[in-house]
Amino acid sequence: MQELRVAVLGVGLMGADHLRRLAARTSGARPVVVADAFADRAREVAGELPGVRVVEDPFDAIADPEVDAVVIATPGATHEELVLACLERELPVLCEKPLTTEADTSLAVVRAEQALGRPLVQVGFMRRFDPEYASLRELIASGDLGRPLLVHCAHRNPAVPAHFTSEMMITDSVVHEVDVARFLLGEEVTAVTVLTPAASRDAPAGLADPMVVLFETGSGRLVDVELFVTTGVAYEVRTEVVGERGTAMIGLDTGVVRSSGDGRRGQVITPGFRERFAQAYDIEVQRWADAARRGTVDGPGTWDGYAATAVCTAGVEALRTGRRTEVRLAPREA
Ligand SMILES: NC(=O)c1ccc[n+]([C@@H]2O[C@H](COP(=O)([O-])OP(=O)(O)OC[C@H]3O[C@@H](n4cnc5c(N)ncnc54)[C@H](O)[C@@H]3O)[C@@H](O)[C@H]2O)c1
Known part of the structure; x- marks a missing residue:
């Protein structure tokens, strides 16, 4: 063509x-x-x-x-x-x-x-196409970290639109962490638990912000996701893998380190997902x-899309019931 x-x-x-x-x-x-x-x-x-x-x-x-x-x-x-x-x-x-x-x-x-x-x-x-995530996956595949045991994810937004709901925190935001977990660990998420600690006083009434979501995988590994969508700071997406022989973290915005007139040194945090993932x-x-x-x-592909949606469906049920909810995946082939 x-x-x-x-x-x-x-x-x-x-x-x-x-x-x-x-x-x-x-x-x-x-x-x-x-x-x-x-x-x-x-x-x-x-x-x-x-x-x-x-x-x-x-x-x-x-x-x-x-x-x-x-x-x-x-x-x-x-x-x-x-x-x-x-x-x-x-x-x-x-x-x-x-x-x-x-x-x-x-x-x-x-x-x-x-x-x-x-x-x-x-x-x-x-x-999956972000160079940092691709490097993290390669590092896992190289075996240098040993077997990955845990993944810690943080997903923080400065603000969300007024119509954003607690369910959307799962279907719109956590959905990316589902795919990251499956991509890094190479296995399915089999159960989801959602915890809703004391809400930020800056969050709109009724929004369960922050939220902690726990995934269990088929081989018994755990992935925890901190979701905080009204931080007022910037867009921060961080992922840390804990292996048997070391840990690795991405998402620190370690670009240019700049000194400023107020005697501070630091990096600029990306303001939104379009900049972070450009x-x-x-x-x-x-x-x-x-x-x-x-x-x-x-x-x-479609299977990855299906698996992510199935995990989010279980996540929304876990949020509603407050209970650990198993993910029901159909057999991969019809
Ligand atoms: N991958 C990512 O990081 C990422 C980030 C943001 C949004 N998204 C996804 O991208 C999609 C669009 O999100 P967005 O933020 O651009 O939304 P948006 O509301 O800015 O844009 C959606 C557009 O679709 C149009 N539209 C609605 N129904 C239509 C229809 N039946 N036929 C033709 N046009 C129609 C609307 O008029 C609007 O212009 C969503 O699925 C969202 O989840 C992905």
């Missing part, structure tokens, strides 16, 4: 970023079509880029003969039918997380792709486009 001609569905925050990334920083691919429920927004974003057409209906964009591949960046609740429509046309897809919002619908996507006999869908778990998003989209042109997927 010459150049991958891409449709971007949903050009809000993530979709507009991916569109510009495809236009300016991805080789072998270019955006040709955008669709967004908010047509004015689609026209505005497409207007910045020559050669990009607006198509009103995202299903028409998927059916467009000029489209070879699709990036889905609409809200999670719309993903299921859009991904299934792409699979019907056997188009490669980069679907932002979550694959779908419920475990059973994610499993239906896994099965629909399996029926085609080849992988077509990559799910937007971009941390390089990861670029690598993610480039690897997706390269693999799509070869007719395959080179990143987290």
Whole structure:
């Protein structure tokens, strides 16, 4: 295939970023079509880029003969039918997380792709493409840390939108830690417990912030996640692996160390996920486009999307009941 001609569905925050990334920083691919429920927004974003057409209906964009591949960046609740429509046309897809919002619908996507006999869908778990996470995984694989026993994760946001709920702390934020745990440890999460300590007085009423989430894995290892989404500080995502022969940590923003006039020395903390993971998003989209042109997927696939959704479904139940909740995963093959 010459150049991958891409449709971007949903050009809000993530979709507009991916569109510009495809236009300016991805080789072998270019955006040709955008669709967004908010047509004015689609026209505005497409207007910045020559050669990009607006198509009103995202299903028409998927059916467009000029489209070879699709990036889905609409809200999670719309993903299921859009991904299934792409699979019907056997188009490669980069679907932002979550694959779908419920475990059973994610499993239906896994099965629909399996029926085609080849992988077509990559799910937007971009941390796998972040150089620090990739190095941590390589370190684990080298055996130098010994067998990993524990993983400690911290996921801190300075603030969240007013509509953000405690459940969304699991489905929107912890979902990334689920994928990190599976990526680093190479096994499934089998049970989830959610603890809600005294809430910060700065958190909106009713938001269980901070929250501690504990994953158990198939071989009996533990992953703890501190989630704190109203720190007022900056965007901090930290991961530490404790092995039998050492520990390793990433996410300290150890870029330029600067001295300032008030006699302090330090680093700048990234303000948000777009800055912290900018390089990861670029690598993610480039690897997706390269693999799509070869007719395959080179990143987290439908099974990874399904497993993450299943763990989050269990997590939401654990939050609601206050009880340890087992994850119910279907057999990998139908
Ligand atoms: N990987 C990450 O780090 C990351 C970060 C943020 C968001 N996301 C994911 O990206 C997706 C989009 O999030 P966002 O923050 O860009 O949201 P957003 O609200 O900024 O943008 C969503 C866009 O989709 C459009 N839209 C809604 N329904 C549509 C439909 N049926 N057809 C066409 N367009 C439709 C909206 O008009 C809007 O412009 C979500 O799945 C979210 O979870 C991933």
